[in-house]
Structures are given as C-alpha cells and as structure tokens.
Amino acid sequence: MIEFAAAKGPRLMLDETSVMDIGACVVDGVDISPKRAIPDDGDPRIDHSLEGFLFTCGPDHIRHREPIPGRTDGAIYPLHGSVSGHKATVLWTKFENGNAECRADIDLVTVEGLPQRIERLWTIDGATGEVSLEDKVVNTSDQTVPTFLMYHMNVGGKWFDEGTRLEGKMLEGGGFPWTFGEELGGIFCVEAPATDSGYAEVRLGPMKAVHGRTLRVRMRADTLPYLQVWRNQKGSAHILGIEPVTHRWVSRGELEAAGEFNMLKPGESRSYGLTFAFL
Incomplete structure (x- = not known):
C-alpha cells in the first residue's frame, strides 16, 4: 500500500497490487472503510478489494x-x-505545494483473453481536501469490444447514526435515511443527470463518528450516467456502497439488444471521472 495524502483531506492507502484502488480511507483519524464487515463474494480478488x-x-x-x-x-x-x-505500474507520485498526485497504468487481461489498459490519475487538492480520480480505459486488443465501468465506494455501516442520510437530486424526494429498503439491506439504480458542472452529485451524512462530516461524491455524468446504491447488514456484513456506473441495472443481453453497449475499436479509449470530499 502507498500512503497518499495532501495538506488537507483524507489520508488514503492506494493498493498497487490491485488497480491502485483505495484500501484505508482515514478521516479525522477514523478509517471509514468497511474492512472485514463484508459479505463473502466467493472470489478472493473481490473479498480483498471490497x-x-x-x-x-x-x-x-x-x-x-x-x-x-x-x-x-x-x-x-x-x-x-x-x-x-x-x-x-506507478509512473509517478508527487507531493508539491500541499497537493498530492499519483499516476499509474494498469495492464489487464479480460475474461475473453484480450488485453486492455486503464490509465489512472489520482489527485488531492491540498486547499480543499477534495480527491479526484480520472481514468482512461484503452482498448489495446485487436478486436472491437464493449467497455463497462463501475466504482464501488464502500463505507462501514458502524460509522452511521440515526441522522445519516443519502441526499441528491436523482433520489426520490431528494433523499432519505441511509437505512432504505428492507430491514437488512437494499439496492437501487437510478439515472444521475448532470448539474451545470457536468457532474452529478450525491451526499452521505452527517456522520457523528467523523465530527459530523458528510461524504460528497460527484461523478462525470456523460460517461457515468447512473448511480447505484447498495447496503448489506446481513450476518457479519455492515456496509453501504455508493456506486457510479456506466450502465442500467439489467442483464448484459438486454443492454446489447437496446444498443447500450459502449464500443471501443482497437486503440480507442473512453474516459471517466469522479471526485469525493468530506465536508
């Protein structure tokens, strides 16, 4: 893990063994990630990442x-x-003028055996504490392929309290308590239209455990036009996920039949972005 922090904002641990995803996310001395309070996916890769x-x-x-x-x-x-x-493959990590920046490439092989690459850039603004992620997915194969992307931002449920809510223009009524759905869990996926900034925005908070802070997530609405939210309090699981995503929550076949695949020719790329901050 690579420690990644700026003059202001959360202290992150970036996992160079898995996509430079975020392990720990420390806010006011509290790691709000769910750690082992997660369901068993049956896939060691995902259990580690989740x-x-x-x-x-x-x-x-x-x-x-x-x-x-x-x-x-x-x-x-x-x-x-x-x-x-x-x-x-970490290309550089910089800490300058209170800001932080990390650039990495992830070369991967898909389940079909085709090469792809993710060009990833993490930044933290040292003045505001806002974290930004920019990804470019490049089709490095010799075939035209559909491309999908989904980010799971996971928070341990033990950090929530009775006043913690989800809020956003894409949500019914503009928002509701974090305990939506059935007693032990729930999931939904909605369109997440852009504001004037070109980003959609959702908030989760306040959380007394981190001095009443609220997590604000903004997602690039042109290439991440949907928001999925999932929570699971079954058994030892205690987790809520905010999940910007490229596609509706339907089967792969239904997406293809509706013409909703995002196709990349050899050498083509597609870019995605999100930001988050603890206000």
Missing part, C-alpha cells in the same frame, strides 16, 4: 455472472469484471 473504500469493476463486465457466448467450457463473466487483482 474491504477497502473504493474498488473498480470492469472493464469487460459488471454486475451479473453470465455465460460467455460461444464458449463450450462453461466459462462465465465474473460478477465484478476482470480488473481487480491486476497490479499497477
């Missing part, structure tokens, strides 16, 4: 374990795609 604050799904698949068309060996698309567990 206990951190942010992990990345895709770029070959998201959400559903589905058979791979044309395969006779029973192979399936993994639930969270193929990127987790791929090592990052």
Whole structure:
C-alpha cells in the first residue's frame, strides 16, 4: 500500500497490487472503510478489494455472472469484471505545494483473453481536501469490444447514526435515511443527470463518528450516467456502497439488444471521472 495524502483531506492507502484502488480511507483519524464487515463474494480478488473504500469493476463486465457466448467450457463473466487483482505500474507520485498526485497504468487481461489498459490519475487538492480520480480505459486488443465501468465506494455501516442520510437530486424526494429498503439491506439504480458542472452529485451524512462530516461524491455524468446504491447488514456484513456506473441495472443481453453497449475499436479509449470530499 502507498500512503497518499495532501495538506488537507483524507489520508488514503492506494493498493498497487490491485488497480491502485483505495484500501484505508482515514478521516479525522477514523478509517471509514468497511474492512472485514463484508459479505463473502466467493472470489478472493473481490473479498480483498471490497474491504477497502473504493474498488473498480470492469472493464469487460459488471454486475451479473453470465455465460460467455460461444464458449463450450462453461466459462462465465465474473460478477465484478476482470480488473481487480491486476497490479499497477506507478509512473509517478508527487507531493508539491500541499497537493498530492499519483499516476499509474494498469495492464489487464479480460475474461475473453484480450488485453486492455486503464490509465489512472489520482489527485488531492491540498486547499480543499477534495480527491479526484480520472481514468482512461484503452482498448489495446485487436478486436472491437464493449467497455463497462463501475466504482464501488464502500463505507462501514458502524460509522452511521440515526441522522445519516443519502441526499441528491436523482433520489426520490431528494433523499432519505441511509437505512432504505428492507430491514437488512437494499439496492437501487437510478439515472444521475448532470448539474451545470457536468457532474452529478450525491451526499452521505452527517456522520457523528467523523465530527459530523458528510461524504460528497460527484461523478462525470456523460460517461457515468447512473448511480447505484447498495447496503448489506446481513450476518457479519455492515456496509453501504455508493456506486457510479456506466450502465442500467439489467442483464448484459438486454443492454446489447437496446444498443447500450459502449464500443471501443482497437486503440480507442473512453474516459471517466469522479471526485469525493468530506465536508
């Protein structure tokens, strides 16, 4: 893990063994990641990633374990795609004038055996404490392929209290308590239209455990036009996820039939971005 922090904002641990995703996220001395209070995914890559604050799904698949068309060996698309567990090549890490910056490349092989690359840039603004992530997914294969992406931003449920709410223009009524859905969990996915900034915004808070701070997440609405939110309080799990995503919550086949695949020709790329801050 690489410690990543600026003059202001959270202290992050970036996991160079898995996509430069975020492990610990320390806010006012408290690591708000869920750690082991997570459900068992049955995939060691995902169990490792899920206990951190942010992990990345895709770029070959998201959400559903589905058979791979044309395969006779029973192979399936993994639930969270193929990127987790791929090592990052760190190109530079800079700490200048109170700001922080980390640039890395992640070369991966999809479940179909095709190469892809994620060019990743993390920054923290030392004046505001806001963290920014910019990703470019590049099709380095010799085939035209669809590309998907989903970010899971995971917070341990033990840090919430009775006043903690989800709020955003895309949410019914503008927001509701974090304990939405059934007693032990719930999930929904909604369109997340942009504001004037070109980003959609959702907030989670306040959280007494971190001095009443609220997590504000902004996602680039042109390439991350949906927001999924998931929580699980079953058994030993105690977690809530804010999940910007490229596609609706339907099957891969339904997306393809509706013409909603984002296709990349060899050498083409697609860019994604989000920011978060603790206000």
